[in-house]
Amino acid sequence: MTAEALREFDDTTLPNGSRGWTSFVDWLCAQTDSAESDWLELKSEIDPHAPTGLGKIVKFILGAANRDPEVAGRHLSGHALLVLGIQQGHRAGVPSVEDHILEQRMHKFLGHEGPGWDTVRLPGQDGKELLILIVNPPKQGDRPYPCRADGVGVATGDIYVRAKSQTRKATAADHDMLYRRGLPVSSPTELPSISVELTSPLSTYTHDEGAVDSAVSGFESALLYDLPSEVVARKEAAERHRVQVKNLRNSGGSLAGLELFKGQDTFGLFGLADTRAQLAALRPIAFPEIPTVRSMSAIAAKAQAFSHIEEDRSEDQFRSQVSDYIETLREALADCPDLVVRQVATKFEVLVSNTSDEPLEDLTVVLHIEGPIETLTHLSAGRARREEDMPLAPRTWGPRPRPKFDVTSFSNYRGVQPFTPAAPHVPGPNSATARTTGSVTLTLELASLRSREKVPIHGDEILIVRDSYVRTLHGTWEARARNLKGVLSGKITLAVSDPVDITDDLVGALEASRQEGILVVPSKDTA
Numbered sequence: 397m398t399a400e401a402l403r404e405f406d407d408t409t410l411p412n413g414s415r416g417w418t419s420f421v422d423w424l425c426a427q428t429d430s431a432e433s434d435w436l437e438l439k440s441e442i443d444p445h446a447p448t449g450l451g452k453i454v455k456f457i458l459g460a461a462n463r464d465p466e467v468a469g470r471h472l473s474g475h476a477l478l479v480l481g482i483q484q485g486h487r488a489g490v491p492s493v494e495d496h497i498l499e500q501r502m503h504k505f506l507g508h509e510g511p512g513w514d515t516v517r518l519p520g521q522d523g524k525e526l527l528i529l530i531v532n533p534p535k536q537g538d539r540p541y542p543c544r545a546d547g548v549g550v551a552t553g554d555i556y557v558r559a560k561s562q563t564r565k566a567t568a569a570d571h572d573m574l575y576r577r578g579l580p581v582s583s584p585t586e587l588p589s590i591s592v593e594l595t596s597p598l599s600t601y602t603h604d605e606g607a608v609d610s611a612v613s614g615f616e617s618a619l620l621y622d623l624p625s626e627v628v629a630r631k632e633a634a635e636r637h638r639v640q641v642k643n644l645r646n647s648g649g650s651l652a653g654l655e656l657f658k659g660q661d662t663f664g665l666f667g668l669a670d671t672r673a674q675l676a677a678l679r680p681i682a683f684p685e686i687p688t689v690r691s692m693s694a695i696a697a698k699a700q701a702f703s704h705i706e707e708d709r710s711e712d713q714f715r716s717q718v719s720d721y722i723e724t725l726r727e728a729l730a731d732c733p734d735l736v737v738r739q740v741a742t743k744f745e746v747l748v749s750n751t752s753d754e755p756l757e758d759l760t761v762v763l764h765i766e767g768p769i770e771t772l773t774h775l776s777a778g779r780a781r782r783e784e785d786m787p788l789a790p791r792t793w794g795p796r797p798r799p800k801f802d803v804t805s806f807s808n809y810r811g812v813q814p815f816t817p818a819a820p821h822v823p824g825p826n827s828a829t830a831r832t833t834g835s836v837t838l839t840l841e842l843a844s845l846r847s848r849e850k851v852p853i854h855g856d857e858i859l860i861v862r863d864s865y866v867r868t869l870h871g872t873w874e875a876r877a878r879n880l881k882g883v884l885s886g887k888i889t890l891a892v893s894d895p896v897d898i899t900d901d902l903v904g905a906l907e908a909s910r911q912e913g914i915l916v917v918p919s920k921d922t923a
Contacts, residue, residue: 406868407435407471408889410530417516421526425485432561434463435471440483444493444527451548453478453498453529454505459556459563460531461511461541464573474533476558481526489520490527504545511541537581540566540574587882588752590845592763592873595852596745598892600864601737603899611903612725615789615910619718622793623711704795717790724787725906732915736902738775739917741858746828746840749850758878761840765871765890768863771830774856789910828855845877867892 411420424431424438432438437456442449460468460476468474481489495515503510512532520526543550550556555566555574566574620626709717748761831837840853861869868891875884904918 408473408870408887410472410475414518417518417528421479421482421487421518424479424482425487433471434467434558434560435460435476437476437478437558437561437563438482439478439480440488441490442480443491444480444498445491447548449490450501451550453480454502454543454547455550455556455563456558457502457506457511457513457529457531458541458543458550459558461534461538462555462557462566462570462574463534465534465536465538465577468534474535476531478529478531479526480528481520481524487518487520487526489522489524492517492523492525493527505543505547505550506541507544510544534577536577537579539578540571587880587884588750588754588756590756590759590761590875590884591747591749591751592761592875592886592888593747593749594744594763594859594888594890595747596742596859598769598859598861598869598890599741600861600866600892600895601733601741601898602864602895603733603897603902607899608729608902608906611906612722612729615725615907616718616722619721619789619792620715623714625711704797706795707793709793714790714793721787721789725909728786732902732906733898734772735775735915736898736905736917737860738772738858739905740898740901741772741774741860741896743774744771744828744830744838744855744857744859746838746853746855747850748840748842748845748853750845750847753847755847756842756845756877756880759842759845759875759880760877761842761873761875763838763840763871763873763888765836765838765859765869765888767835767861767869768866769836769859769861769869771836771857772860774858786906786909786913786915788913826851826853828853830855830857830859861892864895 405420405423411417439452442452444450444453456476456478460478463476465474468476481487498515514530514532516528516530518526518528540555543552543554543556546552555570556563557566557570559570746761746763748759750756826840826842828841829839831839836859838855842851842853845851868889871888871890873886873888901917905915908918909915
C-alpha cells in the first residue's frame with residue numbers, strides 16, 4: 397500500500413468489501429500501538445479458545461457497547477473494532493474459531509440482550525487467520541450492558557467502558573453518562589431539513605520553481621541585450637564563426653565541429669537579423685549620390701536628437717540597476733504564487749437547499765472545515781493594481797522619446813492615481829464570510845429560504861488546500877433560523893481535486909510586472 401493511500405484511510409465509515417478490509421489491515425500494519433483509540437484495539441498474541449483470550453474479547457465488546465453515542469459516532473459511524481493477529485506490522489494471525497463457537501462461549505458473559513457484534517476474517521500465516529470483531533454502534537436509549545458471568549479479567553455485575561485506548565471499569569462519570577443514555581428517546585416536533593454543499597472547486601496549487609527562475613534570468617538577459625558591449629560581443633562571436641567556416645572550407649576540412657549551427661540562421665542566432673535584412677535590401681537598390689545620403693542621415697540624426705533624449709547612463713550604472721532589480725524581484729518571489737492564486741482561483745460558493753416544506757427566515761449556517769485548508773482574499777485585476785506593488789524594471793538601454801506635456805498624463809505616473817471615492821459596502825440579503833484559524837469557518841447568512849428552494853451563496857475568499865497529498869476533507873455545519881426552534885446540524889465530505897499548475901500564469905504576471913510594477917495575471921484574451 398502506498399504512502400498516499402495510507403494517508404487517505406477514511407475513518408468515518410466501516411471498510412467495504414474484501415478490498416476495503418484488506419486496505420484497512422494494510423493501513424494498520426503500518427501503524428503502531430498509538431493508533432489505538434476508543435473505536436480500535438489491536439491484539440497480537442491471543443487465543444480465542446483460551447479463557448484469557450475470551451475474557452479480553454468479552455471485555456472489549458462490553459466496553460465498546462457502553463460508550464457515549466455522540467463520542468462513538470465520530471468514527472466508523474459508531475462501530476468499534478477489535479483486530480486480533482497483527483504482530484509487528486505483519487498478519488501473524490490467531491487460531492481460527494467459528495462464529496457459532498465464539499457466540500456460544502460468550503453468551504454467558506453477554507446474555508440474551510447483550511451487545512450486537514459481527515466478524516470479518518482475513519488470511520494469516522501458517523494456517524491462522526486475522527480475526528476482526530465489529531461491535532455495533534451504541535445509541536440513545538440503550539441501557540448499560542453489564543458482564544453477566546465471572547471469567548479471566550472480567551467479573552459478573554461489572555460495567556466496562558472503552559475510553560480512549562483502554563477498556564476499564566466504569567467511573568461515577570461513566571455511570572452518569574450511561575444513565576442519560578438510557579433515557580427514552582423523546583419525540584420532538586419534526587424539524588425542517590436543509591443540505592449544505594460546497595460547489596466551488598477545492599484544490600492545491602503548484603508551480604515549477606525552475607521555470608520561474610529561468611524566466612527571471614531571461615528578464616535579466618533581455619535588459620542587457622542592447623548594451624554596446626553585448627552587441628559587440630555578439631558581432632565578434634558571429635565573425636569568429638564566419639572565419640571558422642571560411643577556413644574549414646578553404647582547407648577542405650570537416651564542418652562537424654560546427655554542427656551546433658547547422659540549419660540555423662547565423663544572423664538570427666547572434667541577434668543580427670536586422671543587419672541581414674539591411675544587407676538584403678541593399679543589393680537591388682541604386683543609391684543616390686553619397687552627399688545626398690549623408691545629408692539625409694544628418695537630417696535624421698537631427699530629428700532623432702530633437703525627438704529623443706540620448707542615453708545618459710554608463711554601462712556600469714545600467715548593469716547595477718539591472719542587478720538591483722533582479723535581486724529585488726527574486727526576494728519578492730516568495731509571495732507571488734499566492735498573489736497569482738488570488739487572481740486565477742474561483743471564489744468559494746456554497747449551495748444551501750431547503751429539503752422540507754417549511755420556509756426558514758433569517759437563516760445562519762456555520763460551516764467548519766478541518767484540515768490543512770486556508771482562505772485567501774480574491775483579487776480582481778483592479779484591486780491587484782492598487783495593492784500588489786512589484787519592483788519596476790529599469791528603463792531599457794538607449795535613447796528614449798522626449799515626454800510630451802499633457803495634463804491628463806500626470807495620472808499615469810506610478811503612485812499618482814485619479815481620486816475615486818470608494819463605494820460603501822452594502823451587504824445584500826445573502827452574504828458569506830470566512831475565517832481561518834488552523835481550519836476554516838464559513839458563516840452564511842440568508843434573509844430567507846423558501847420551501848424546496850436552493851440558494852448559492854458566494855464569498856469574497858478562495859479556499860486553498862496546503863497539502864498536495866490530501867484528497868478528502870471533512871466538515872460539520874450548524875444552522876439556526878428565526879422561526880426555527882432548535883438547531884439543524886450535519887456533516888459534509890469535501891473532495892480535493894488534483895493540484896493546479898499556475899506556472900504559466902505566474903511567469904506571465906512576472907513578465908507584465910517588469911513594466912507595470914504590479915503583479916497582474918494577463919488576460920487569456922490578450923496574453
